[in-house]
Amino acid sequence: MDMKVYGEAQGLPREVDNYFVDEPEAGRFNVHRDLFRDEQLFELEMEHVFEASWVFLCHESQVPDADDYLTTFIGRQPVVVLRDQAGELNAFLNVCPHRGTRLYTARAGNSSVQMCPYHAWCFDSAGKNVKLKDEELGHYTPEYAGENHDLIPIGRLQSYQGFVFGALPGDVPELEDYLGDTRFFIDTFAQQSEQGMEILPGEVSYTYDANWKMQVENTMDIYHLTTVHATFAKIVAGRQERELAAAGADKVKAVDLNSLSSVASGTYTFDHGHTVFWGTDPGQENRALWASRDDLIARGVDQLTVDWMFRPRVINYFPNLQFVDSASLQLRVIRPLSAQKTEMTMFCLAPKGEPKEGRRRRLRQYEDFYNATGIATPDDVACYEDISRGGLAVKSEEWIQGFARGMEKVVAGPDELASEIGIQPLHSCSGVRVQDETVFRGFYREWRDRMRAATGGEK
Ligand SMILES: [Fe+2]
Numbered sequence: 393m394d395m396k397v398y399g400e401a402q403g404l405p406r407e408v409d410n411y412f413v414d415e416p417e418a419g420r421f422n423v424h425r426d427l428f429r430d431e432q433l434f435e436l437e438m439e440h441v442f443e444a445s446w447v448f449l450c451h452e453s454q455v456p457d458a459d460d461y462l463t464t465f466i467g468r469q470p471v472v473v474l475r476d477q478a479g480e481l482n483a484f485l486n487v488c489p490h491r492g493t494r495l496y497t498a499r500a501g502n503s504s505v506q507m508c509p510y511h512a513w514c515f516d517s518a519g520k521n522v523k524l525k526d527e528e529l530g531h532y533t534p535e536y537a538g539e540n541h542d543l544i545p546i547g548r549l550q551s552y553q554g555f556v557f558g559a560l561p562g563d564v565p566e567l568e569d570y571l572g573d574t575r576f577f578i579d580t581f582a583q584q585s586e587q588g589m590e591i592l593p594g595e596v597s598y599t600y601d602a603n604w605k606m607q608v609e610n611t612m613d614i615y616h617l618t619t620v621h622a623t624f625a626k627i628v629a630g631r632q633e634r635e636l637a638a639a640g641a642d643k644v645k646a647v648d649l650n651s652l653s654s655v656a657s658g659t660y661t662f663d664h665g666h667t668v669f670w671g672t673d674p675g676q677e678n679r680a681l682w683a684s685r686d687d688l689i690a691r692g693v694d695q696l697t698v699d700w701m702f703r704p705r706v707i708n709y710f711p712n713l714q715f716v717d718s719a720s721l722q723l724r725v726i727r728p729l730s731a732q733k734t735e736m737t738m739f740c741l742a743p744k745g746e747p748k749e750g751r752r753r754r755l756r757q758y759e760d761f762y763n764a765t766g767i768a769t770p771d772d773v774a775c776y777e778d779i780s781r782g783g784l785a786v787k788s789e790e791w792i793q794g795f796a797r798g799m800e801k802v803v804a805g806p807d808e809l810a811s812e813i814g815i816q817p818l819h820s821c822s823g824v825r826v827q828d829e830t831v832f833r834g835f836y837r838e839w840r841d842r843m844r845a846a847t848g849g850e851k
Pocket of ligand 1: 610
């Protein structure tokens, strides 16, 4: 079979390596603007980034009971995650094998038998075909009746701490190896309750007119806080003044972004393109978890892990999952729709069995900052779309500037904090007001390696 080779033969204007200038020794790292606007590149990245390895699908708390299902996508492929009657999770392409009709049309639900709306073939929650309509009337050959008409499983499905990932091909690394040392950060969420985490009811979904990588960058980007979220910072400052004036008033505060951008912070990059930001929260007593800190120690969670639970932190899992613990704990799932259209779905994540006051605080802080209705998200989205309307519309300019701030602070391997918790990042960067942009390189290098391998080069 001929190997499928992309590149100039497919009309791409340049080889994959030429979409980057990666010369850290010369102080340069640049990304070509076509990564954010070229539809042909988009097709390739859907195939070789999203559809070729692990992507996040859902959290187990979204499908807790037998016959629960949840529909989602791996790249452009529709997928359904099902819990069967034995309690096992499975994932299948969400299409009837007969004609390919979409089978589960709702976002989520509970169904012991799902009927295809076209010719009424029926499937149980283990994906097994339990009825071919009118089979008893005959007219099928014995060969056809003997073929497999079950749902088509995806290649791999694995969970870590209840977070479910899937891959279309079967030959991908074990999930634990894919997540690597970033598992420590998932543990800082999962260990907040002996019962694990849960996604709270309700989800918010919206689209924006810009590339999906804008969202990847923005979530790790602390440099933008003091400009884009100046409004939020002013509101928080105003509340503090009013609280001082009215002692005894409700003091459910969100993180003070003014403080967050001026204290020690840092970033890590890991194998497979995962990246981490951490900060310092001078107002950690306002956090939902604060009242439970003694209980955490009492039930054996080590002090270092507890300390990390109170650091603002962002974990970006290549390619489509983001944990954001700043104003509250949010899970963000990225679904690219085209080179310049992206769907975001967001959830509030919480420890199961959280005390009532903590849960109230979490929800109020969550709705304050996040979501299309919060004080922060619309300002971010306006920036992404202005980049599409502005800089990306200018074809004569090839290179995006940036990815440079923090360069003087980057070290290969772990820094002191990483060594303390025993993790091995590829790069570390930390300092006061460092607002590091070099962390994005980890993501882009993984993107480049995946695309390079897919276009016939060595990874
Ligand atoms: Fe932002």
